Amino acid sequence: MTYGMLIDLSKCIGCRACQVACKQWNDLPAEETSVGPDFTNPQRRSAYTWTTIDFVTAEVNGRTVATFTKSGCMHCLEPACESVCIVGAIQRQENGAVTIDHDKCIGCRYCQLACPFGVPKYEYDQVVPRMRKCTMCYDRIVEGLEPACAATCPSGAIQFGERDELLRLAKQRIAEGNGRYIDHVYGEHEAGGTAVLYISPVPLDLTALNTDVTTESVPGFTWKAMRQLPALVGSVAVLSLGLMAYSKRRAELEAAQKGGGAQ
Numbered sequence: 001m002t003y004g005m006l007i008d009l010s011k012c013i014g015c016r017a018c019q020v021a022c023k024q025w026n027d028l029p030a031e032e033t034s035v036g037p038d039f040t041n042p043q044r045r046s047a048y049t050w051t052t053i054d055f056v057t058a059e060v061n062g063r064t065v066a067t068f069t070k071s072g073c074m075h076c077l078e079p080a081c082e083s084v085c086i087v088g089a090i091q092r093q094e095n096g097a098v099t100i101d102h103d104k105c106i107g108c109r110y111c112q113l114a115c116p117f118g119v120p121k122y123e124y125d126q127v128v129p130r131m132r133k134c135t136m137c138y139d140r141i142v143e144g145l146e147p148a149c150a151a152t153c154p155s156g157a158i159q160f161g162e163r164d165e166l167l168r169l170a171k172q173r174i175a176e177g178n179g180r181y182i183d184h185v186y187g188e189h190e191a192g193g194t195a196v197l198y199i200s201p202v203p204l205d206l207t208a209l210n211t212d213v214t215t216e217s218v219p220g221f222t223w224k225a226m227r228q229l230p231a232l233v234g235s236v237a238v239l240s241l242g243l244m245a246y247s248k249r250r251a252e253l254e255a256a257q258k259g260g261g262a263q
């Protein structure tokens with residue numbers, strides 16, 4: 001079964017409750033932020049801010065239209081990030097969540113280069129930086145709970161459920177909406193299909209969604225590009241093995257310290 005989320009941009013009121021819930025559940029620290037154009041704040045995602053609400057305003061038929069786009073990991077059906085992770089830290093789980101094992105990650109940043117949505121973020125402030133990203137609250141889903149953002153959204157803009165059912169619902173809302181929505185379910189085909197789906201009342205270029213993304217599965221492209229760099233891939237692989245050994249040793253030391261032992 002593939003779970004997913006249907007994000008209805010006509011329902012988002014830009015309250016950012018989902019942002020706060022995400023930080024709270026995942027124990028992510030607060031960061032200094034600033035207000036950008038159109039009041040977007042924070043202006044971009046980071047290793048500690050996994051979802052943002054991007055405000056976009058535009059003139060449509062002489063009217064100012066504002067949309068709020070909840071952006072984050074799309075949980076691709078064929079994730080490019082997973083396909084390039086040389087230590088297997090990123091995995092698409094059987095329930096559709098694309099997770100990252102922080103302890104396995106060596107911070108090579110291949111996933112950052114491969115992701116068509118710019119999702120994995122680097123811990124620039126850490127001595128040994130690794131990548132962080134949304135996991136669709138995998139730890140909540142396996143306990144029968146919704147992701148924190150979906151559970152918190154007061155306007156029902158984020159709906160969690162089985163992807164097939166959400167896709168059916170998205171098409172039904174478009175068909176019965178009397179022109180309320182544009183006729184496109186974003187994520188049905190983008191990047192080969194994603195578990196996170198969007199419907200929108202305004203053309204997608206008036207939202208923060210990436211309208212340039214291919215509709216083909218991305219892992220094929222990324223490996224074609226990687227094969228052009230055999231020497232680089234080889235050196236990174238060697239470096240990675242060293243970093244893996246270092247990460248393992250560090251985890252052992254941390255565990256020993258927590259347990260009060262000495263190594």
Ligand code: SF4
Pocket residue numbers: 072073074075076079080081082098114115116117118119120133
């Ligand atoms: S959106 Fe990016 S990080 Fe998320 S699953 Fe797809 S490729 Fe991976």
Ligand code: SF4
Pocket residue numbers: 011012013014015016017018019053068070152153154155156157158
């Ligand atoms: S909680 Fe819901 S309404 Fe509020 S910003 Fe997030 S998606 Fe929009």
